[in-house]
Amino acid sequence: MNFDQYLNGLAQKDKRLIARAISIIETESKGHEFLLDKIFHLTGKSYRIGITGPPGAGKSTITNQLAKHLTSFGKMVGIIAVDPTSPFTGGALLGDRVRMSELTNNQNVFIRSMASRGSLGGLNEKASDIADVLDAAGFDFIIFETVGVGQSELEIVQAADTTIVIVVPESGDSIQAMKAGLMEIADVFVMNKSDRPGAEQAVAALKTMLTFRWHDENTWIPEVIKSVGTENRGIKEILDAVFRHQQYLEIKNLLNAKRHDRHIQRIRNIVETKIMSDLWSKIVEEKGESELNPSSPVPPYNLAEKLINDYKKHIRRSEN
Amino acid sequence: MNFDQYLNGLAQKDKRLIARAISIIETESKGHEFLLDKIFHLTGKSYRIGITGPPGAGKSTITNQLAKHLTSFGKMVGIIAVDPTSPFTGGALLGDRVRMSELTNNQNVFIRSMASRGSLGGLNEKASDIADVLDAAGFDFIIFETVGVGQSELEIVQAADTTIVIVVPESGDSIQAMKAGLMEIADVFVMNKSDRPGAEQAVAALKTMLTFRWHDENTWIPEVIKSVGTENRGIKEILDAVFRHQQYLEIKNLLNAKRHDRHIQRIRNIVETKIMSDLWSKIVEEKGESELNPSSPVPPYNLAEKLINDYKKHIRRSEN
Numbered sequence: 001m002n003f004d005q006y007l008n009g010l011a012q013k014d015k016r017l018i019a020r021a022i023s024i025i026e027t028e029s030k031g032h033e034f035l036l037d038k039i040f041h042l043t044g045k046s047y048r049i050g051i052t053g054p055p056g057a058g059k060s061t062i063t064n065q066l067a068k069h070l071t072s073f074g075k076m077v078g079i080i081a082v083d084p085t086s087p088f089t090g091g092a093l094l095g096d097r098v099r100m101s102e103l104t105n106n107q108n109v110f111i112r113s114m115a116s117r118g119s120l121g122g123l124n125e126k127a128s129d130i131a132d133v134l135d136a137a138g139f140d141f142i143i144f145e146t147v148g149v150g151q152s153e154l155e156i157v158q159a160a161d162t163t164i165v166i167v168v169p170e171s172g173d174s175i176q177a178m179k180a181g182l183m184e185i186a187d188v189f190v191m192n193k194s195d196r197p198g199a200e201q202a203v204a205a206l207k208t209m210l211t212f213r214w215h216d217e218n219t220w221i222p223e224v225i226k227s228v229g230t231e232n233r234g235i236k237e238i239l240d241a242v243f244r245h246q247q248y249l250e251i252k253n254l255l256n257a258k259r260h261d262r263h264i265q266r267i268r269n270i271v272e273t274k275i276m277s278d279l280w281s282k283i284v285e286e287k288g289e290s291e292l293n294p295s296s297p298v299p300p301y302n303l304a305e306k307l308i309n310d311y312k313k314h315i316r317r318s319e320n
Numbered sequence: 321m322n323f324d325q326y327l328n329g330l331a332q333k334d335k336r337l338i339a340r341a342i343s344i345i346e347t348e349s350k351g352h353e354f355l356l357d358k359i360f361h362l363t364g365k366s367y368r369i370g371i372t373g374p375p376g377a378g379k380s381t382i383t384n385q386l387a388k389h390l391t392s393f394g395k396m397v398g399i400i401a402v403d404p405t406s407p408f409t410g411g412a413l414l415g416d417r418v419r420m421s422e423l424t425n426n427q428n429v430f431i432r433s434m435a436s437r438g439s440l441g442g443l444n445e446k447a448s449d450i451a452d453v454l455d456a457a458g459f460d461f462i463i464f465e466t467v468g469v470g471q472s473e474l475e476i477v478q479a480a481d482t483t484i485v486i487v488v489p490e491s492g493d494s495i496q497a498m499k500a501g502l503m504e505i506a507d508v509f510v511m512n513k514s515d516r517p518g519a520e521q522a523v524a525a526l527k528t529m530l531t532f533r534w535h536d537e538n539t540w541i542p543e544v545i546k547s548v549g550t551e552n553r554g555i556k557e558i559l560d561a562v563f564r565h566q567q568y569l570e571i572k573n574l575l576n577a578k579r580h581d582r583h584i585q586r587i588r589n590i591v592e593t594k595i596m597s598d599l600w601s602k603i604v605e606e607k608g609e610s611e612l613n614p615s616s617p618v619p620p621y622n623l624a625e626k627l628i629n630d631y632k633k634h635i636r637r638s639e640n
Binding site for chain 1: 584612
């Protein structure tokens with residue numbers, strides 16, 4: 001594998017090579033860590049937007065329109081869509097990615113779907129790694145879109161600079177959003193399908209709920225924007241709200257702080273995965289897992305200490 | 321702290337001491353690991369049931385009724401309810417725990433609410449630890465109930481022997497459940513509020529969806545039970561389905577396999593937490609986190625390797 005080829009491909013925004021680089025990372029193929037290290041110094045320039053909300057709220061439509069709007073003034077947009085596939089079967093359930101097809105011919109847009117299979121946790125790391133590829137290739141904006149009401153919403157915040165939560169007027173969506181913890185992750189609320197009955201009341205209710213939360217003059221109070229995604233209404237207003245939030249983060253020096261925290265968390269995760277894999281393969285798998293039987297007389301914390309001590313002994317015995 | 325006092329308390333099913341033991345574990349107070357190790361040999365006897373589903377489906381009501389029914393034939397029931405508090409504020413949103421108050425005077429029922437604050441992941445470990453206390457105290461059944469549509473549903477499966485997903489006929493609940501991945505985690509589906517219009521069609525649709533999934537003669541096909549929780553209808557039928565699933569797990573030797581897997585995962589988690597805490601405090605925190613700046617010239621995987629090597633050197637230098 002020739003890494004320079006990939007680096008050149010990214011520099012030239014070659015979609016085919018970008019897609020292959022992403023695949024290497026997504027499947028954790030040989031060299032993926034090296035590739036991520038190689039592009040590291042090129043990252044940190046793109047602005048990352050998370051879009052989430054309940055099913056049917058119009059997330060794909062809004063994502064679509066935001067991307068079109070951004071490209072209309074010359075920006076490049078990467079979209080990373082996380083599908084709610086089963087963690088148990090790996091089978092995808094939704095087919096609404098097809099709706100995005102009108103964007104696929106746009107030279108300034110790159111769309112990637114990601115399966116969430118198998119990952120309770122870890123989803124945001126993978127999405128962030130893929131975003132880094134697009135970031136290194138010079139994409140100005142990266143949109144993470146999660147469909148479904150699974151565990152991914154809360155993770156996405158950790159990967160995004162600004163998080164948009166999309167709700168619709170009917171069916172107590174905003175109450176559900178609140179219950180699901182979406183209230184606290186939103187920097188911008190979008191009341192989509194706002195031409196429907198009850199939109200004004202829903203917006204008012206949402207604003208009231210938001211002011212009930214603790215805040216002082218330094219707190220960002222999420223904006224509530226009305227839109228009709230299918231008619232391209234409110235899209236500019238959503239972006240303006242995103243830019244105001246971006247400016248807020250920059251003025252308060254919170255964008256750097258966010259990115260610093262994300263970097264530390266990333267290093268922690270890599271270290272954790274590597275050291276656990278080393279420990280488990282050296283200490284547990286070599287002897288078989290017989291010690292780890294629930295009917296073993298050794299209780300769990302005691303056993304854990306023992307395994308760590310065995311690992312330390314192993315390190316002391318081994319060459320430098 | 322006198323651990324024998326707690327052990328005696330558990331043996332005598334003293335609710336006050338059980339509650340205090342659980343608090344020690346929930347808050348990770350001094351001695352919590354020792355306490356969990358001490359009770360380990362007493363655990364593994366209770367049957368663990370997970371109950372989840374969208375908000376408003378009637379989870380608390382059903383949990384209530386199941387507990388009453390089980391106690392009516394002399395069983396002891398522990399209920400662990402996980403509230404969808406914000407991971408950011410720690411504030412609880414729902415107050416429907418109060419509905420359970422009629423059970424609190426029942427000597428054979430122990431109810432504990434758990435905050436999900438701060439834990440993306442880790443929730444099931446804590447719930448399992450609390451279940452172990454009740455298990456050691458001789459509770460026959462432990463019910464985990466999660467309210468909300470957050471990340472907790474998928475985690476609960478890992479802690480439960482049988483998982484019940486509760487839906488209601490209206491508002492496309494079963495479609496939402498499917499999208500959210502609840503389809504694959506359910507061992508028993510409950511169509512609650514089945515006196516409402518559309519219940520028959522919803523049950524039929526659910527059954528059709530379930531048969532579409534891959535299965536052979538050894539696969540457990542989730543049962544679909546109709547109930548009206550508020551009128552105590554269908555409760556016995558739900559329990560019968562749970563017992564059939566339990567029997568299936570036992571005949572196929574899957575219950576032991578599940579518990580073995582959970583035990584291994586538990587040990588892994590303890591080891592991971594301990595070794596990362598050790599590494600981070602010895603290698604990163606002592607030097608400050610300046611190396612972990614996102615604008616550092618050292619890329620992430622390279623840095624992770626370096627930190628692990630520093631840790632190994634530290635271990636080699638240190639006393640046995």
